Amino acid sequence: MSYSKKFMVKPGEKIHLDKIDPAYTDQHESHEKALTKIQEHVGRMDKLQYLLYADGDQSLLVVLQALDAAGKDGVIRHLFSGMNPQGTSVFGFKQPSKEEAAHDFLWRAHQRTPSKGEIVIFNRSHYEDVLVVRVHKLAKKSIWSKRYDLINDFEKMLSSNGTRILKFFLHISPEEQLERFKQRLDDPARNWKITDADYSERELWPKYIAAYEDALEKTSTQHAPWYIIPANHKWFRNLAISEIIADTLDEMGLKLPPTHVDMEAIRNKYHIAEQKQAGKGNDPLNKNSKS
Ligand code: AMP
Ligand code: MG
Numbered sequence: 001m002s003y004s005k006k007f008m009v010k011p012g013e014k015i016h017l018d019k020i021d022p023a024y025t026d027q028h029e030s031h032e033k034a035l036t037k038i039q040e041h042v043g044r045m046d047k048l049q050y051l052l053y054a055d056g057d058q059s060l061l062v063v064l065q066a067l068d069a070a071g072k073d074g075v076i077r078h079l080f081s082g083m084n085p086q087g088t089s090v091f092g093f094k095q096p097s098k099e100e101a102a103h104d105f106l107w108r109a110h111q112r113t114p115s116k117g118e119i120v121i122f123n124r125s126h127y128e129d130v131l132v133v134r135v136h137k138l139a140k141k142s143i144w145s146k147r148y149d150l151i152n153d154f155e156k157m158l159s160s161n162g163t164r165i166l167k168f169f170l171h172i173s174p175e176e177q178l179e180r181f182k183q184r185l186d187d188p189a190r191n192w193k194i195t196d197a198d199y200s201e202r203e204l205w206p207k208y209i210a211a212y213e214d215a216l217e218k219t220s221t222q223h224a225p226w227y228i229i230p231a232n233h234k235w236f237r238n239l240a241i242s243e244i245i246a247d248t249l250d251e252m253g254l255k256l257p258p259t260h261v262d263m264e265a266i267r268n269k270y271h272i273a274e275q276k277q278a279g280k281g282n283d284p285l286n287k288n289s290k291s
Pocket of ligand 2: 068
């Protein structure tokens, strides 16, 4: 079964994250054995991104959400590294600026959605407005509880305008998170990544899980599905996400646009090597040229 099918949250499905194994690795025994597949998927992603850009008619929005240290940055570094920066961008959602907070919660997300031909990755997203905002009571329940429908409408609108949307929840265990925090404490090169807030947020784990379960249940739709990715093993996380993205791009029916020029005429006029050498070409910049 493809990972698209396996990890997709079906519209209306009830989610119990504690019943989903974050350490799942399918039949793959090790990183080494999965590496060839990851490289194959990443290679397909790179080729298809070129085609998406050339085709210029559709776009892809990838949403990454997770608890701290689950690997959002790692996914971006490993899977999108080979793509042409022209046509790909990443936007990280932080605490809203004064200007952002003065607008509706979808305003800043909408400004960053991909234009035709582009891939945009949201590192956190408009979902923070039903996650951190709910957990920390930054808005009243009467406000955030209306946002699921608003998000579904927003994503439906993007989708009818040619944007494919893939939403990934990186699922790790609390033990794995603690281990990753410890690595950040122990490794001087990674000290900068750890803050007190990481530990205080961790205490709110059950509240975040409840908020995530609600979001996953209420906003996984045909046009913008959620995928729950087992993420305790970084390599398996990368394998599953790269397969889902490559398969999705594959399904989009991307094609090179038709040419608007007479190739044969141009080739004859400027590019026949023998003509150039004989000084018979028509390139005005070629000193040997007749014209
Ligand atoms: P990081 O991803 O580690 O750079 O942290 C970004 C921080 O911004 C996280 O703690 C998010 O929860 C927070 N954040 C993102 N969006 C919002 C939002 N809409 N309201 C409040 N906090 C947010
Ligand atoms: Mg953080």
